[in-house]
Amino acid sequence: MKKAIITVVGRDCVGIIAKVCTYLADSNINILDISQTIVGGYFNMMMVVDVAETAKNFDTVSTELAEVGTSIGCVIRIQLEDIFDMMHRI
């Protein structure tokens, strides 16, 4: 398993989760956890995913997710989980 964190931030609209999840399913990326809130009209989602099984390299996934984001007016980032683990866990 190779865990990564996806963050989606942007103005709320219909189908954000659907779009992101469709892309992940098409890319064979498994979703392990999702949490989502709306703060002041802004959509804010975090996902923990497993990128071990995808045939795409990390760079491609990152670029394509950013493009999905642009198409729905959100900023989507994907980062390997290690950076959060290292910073917040001893």
Place this chain on the structure above:
Amino acid sequence: MISRKEILETNQMIEKENLDVRTITMGISLLDCIDSDLTKLCANIHRKIVNLAGNLVATGDEIGREYGIPVVNKRISVTPIAIVGAAACKTEDDFVVIAEELDRTAKEVGVNFLGGYSAVVAKGMTTADKLLMRSIPKALAKTERVCSSVNVGSTRTGIDMDAVRIMGEVIRRTAENTKDADSIGCAKLVVFCNAPDDNPFMAGAFHGVTEADAVINVGVSGPGVVKKALESVRGESFEILCETIKKTAFKITRVGQLVAKRASEMLGVPFGIVDLSLAPTPAVGDSVAEILQEIGLEYPGAPGTTAALALLNDQVKKGGVMASSYVGGLSGAFIPVSEDQGMIDAVNAGCLTLEKLEAMTCVCSVGLDMIAIPGDTSASTISGIIADEMAIGMVNQKTTAVRLIPVIGKGVGEQAEFGGLLGYAPIMPVNRFDCSAFVSREGRIPAPIHSFKN
């Protein structure tokens, strides 16, 4: 499981507070390139650097994308060229040929700086050391990406005052050779006492002879993150202030450790050290001066500045050493003037003087850094300033450095523009009284009594 709050905190640091990995620096030993034939030597140097560092820039960028954190600079440090070129170089111009080869190679592999056009003198200079030092003005004028440094003293051996005198002249000549660009050559030239062998930060990086064949050193930075964290503890006690700095330094350094390990794996080069320095840039919110202000000073330079900086430097180290087993380089707070908007503001407000900066260097990680002085400052005055700074390093068993820029054709009240990461600097007044009789004495200052620890 990582919480939403933690994810937000990390990304906030990167996006809003300028947290970045300032540099991945590959240290490369050129000892096995040595040849008495200059052409062969240059070919060997080129081959070795390209072989080891050909993928450095692409790897750095890839790591940046994986973790979503900018890896700002990818750089190379090499064995001091005074050693590497000793057998082949008979003249100053021979050394300049090596500098030009290094510059071409740096451009070929795509790194923005290559450090190690250096001589490590402490007690005495070899013929090659002298030739290299005298070649620096020409080498820095003819190259773009080569950085130079000269160590002139140490706690163990004292200060070579002959080298100090030469470096005063070398800095002046370097300034004159690059006077069309506000004497920018001097921004790539550092004079050290107790220079570390594993420093990843330019312009003083070189790959010491105590190091392995190749090594990855990483410098992290995040003055903006510390500043932001301190905003939440305004008016609190020193204990809480120190705890906050330590925790923040820990988090920043852990990112450096992660990136260093990953770069080491990907490049197949051993991991050396993480340098946990707070290195400012001219960008707003990326300033060590602003941290000092947040601690409670109107401007850096006000009474209390040395104490505040001592506290900051110590807490950064305490937090950082917990985060990585191999901490090295300069590690601490940098106080360059031109690269820190808050420092520039303090100078312009009349709060920060050269003398106060000298006091601050007693308790921070480097020295008089990126300070523009009037273009008519004499070589002996520059040597006097260097000698003072080296004495601080020698007696306090710490690294000190001098990077002064006598801006030819400009005086106090004017401004030097360097551009990019190097920023701009108001020209600061220098004490005009004479020290030439002191500087022209020959020989060296003996090692201090506390160096005898055997």
